[in-house]
Amino acid sequence: MATEPNNAAGAAGGIRSSDYTFPAGIPAFEKHTRFRLLENPLYAPIVVLESELDPAVRFACVPVALLAPDYKLELGEEDCELLGCDASQPGLVVLAILTFRHGSPPTANLLAPVVLNPAQGLGVQSIQWNAQYSHVHPVREERPCL
Amino acid sequence: MLVIRRKEGQAIRIGDSIVVEVLESTPNRVKLGVSAPPEVRVVRAEVLLAEAGNREAAAAPSADVLARWAQRLGRESV
Numbered sequence: 001m002a003t004e005p006n007n008a009a010g011a012a013g014g015i016r017s018s019d020y021t022f023p024a025g026i027p028a029f030e031k032h033t034r035f036r037l038l039e040n041p042l043y044a045p046i047v048v049l050e051s052e053l054d055p056a057v058r059f060a061c062v063p064v065a066l067l068a069p070d071y072k073l074e075l076g077e078e079d080c081e082l083l084g085c086d087a088s089q090p091g092l093v094v095l096a097i098l099t100f101r102h103g104s105p106p107t108a109n110l111l112a113p114v115v116l117n118p119a120q121g122l123g124v125q126s127i128q129w130n131a132q133y134s135h136v137h138p139v140r141e142e143r144p145c146l
Numbered sequence: 147m148l149v150i151r152r153k154e155g156q157a158i159r160i161g162d163s164i165v166v167e168v169l170e171s172t173p174n175r176v177k178l179g180v181s182a183p184p185e186v187r188v189v190r191a192e193v194l195l196a197e198a199g200n201r202e203a204a205a206a207p208s209a210d211v212l213a214r215w216a217q218r219l220g221r222e223s224v
Contacts, residue, residue, distance in 0.1 A: 026196075026200055027193055027196040027197040027200055028196070028197035028198075028200045028204075029200060029204070042209075042212075042213055042216065043209075043212045043213060044216060045216065045219055045220065046212055046215060046219065048206055048212075050206075056204075057204050057205075058205065059200070059203055059204065059206060060203070060206040060207065060212060062219060066219065066220075097199065097200065097203050098203065098215075099199060099202050099203040100203075100206075100207040100211060100215075101202075106215060109196070109199045109203070111192060111195060111196065111199075112195070112196040112199070125196065125200075127190075127192045127193065127196055129190065129192060135192075135195045135196065135199045136199075139215075
């Protein structure tokens with residue numbers, strides 16, 4: 001995996017680009033096995049996962065912990081194999097894919113988070129079979145504490 | 147919805163070629179065996195939810211929308 005500024009725009013705007021291989025693709029996009037994780041400070045905490053095969057396939061994501069601080073990720077044997085690690089591996093990045101619909105707030109897919117292993121440059125979309133997480137979890141804006 | 151009670155070892159048949167058998171039953175989960183022709187796709191329902199969600203989410207929104215929601219969510223890095 002390489003983590004470096006993403007071309008001239010990245011150097012100027014501070015966009016970080018990291019490459020990840022998704023050995024199994026992701027559901028409905030199984031042929032898309034290579035993604036770039038684009039971190040633009042202007043959009044933080046939102047990051048974009050962009051397919052190398054077709055850059056029009058782009059997923060806006062946020063850290064799951066931001067939406068569900070008590071989220072419990074369960075990684076099955078197959079997911080661990082695809083990630084090249086075990087379930088207790090430190091440093092895994094867990095992201096929820098956001099869906100934006102016209103005229104309503106976005107929703108987040110907590111049922112099937114994207115899990116990244118930066119150490120190996122591997123990723124998987126891990127369906128949480130045994131949990132009751134929603135695939136359309138409402139995203140609400142942060143409100144300052146008064 | 148058709149509701150059918152079955153025990154371990156019993157099955158239901160769907161059409162001429164699909165059989166769903168109850169292999170194991172515990173208070174929390176049921177283990178099913180599905181026999182179906184290769185052209186019939188058998189997946190857990192969550193896979194279809196993930197596929198549909200990904201298809202809908204696959205076109206990330208415009209930069210304006212991302213920036214607006216980034217502000218609303220608060221600026222924290224991954």
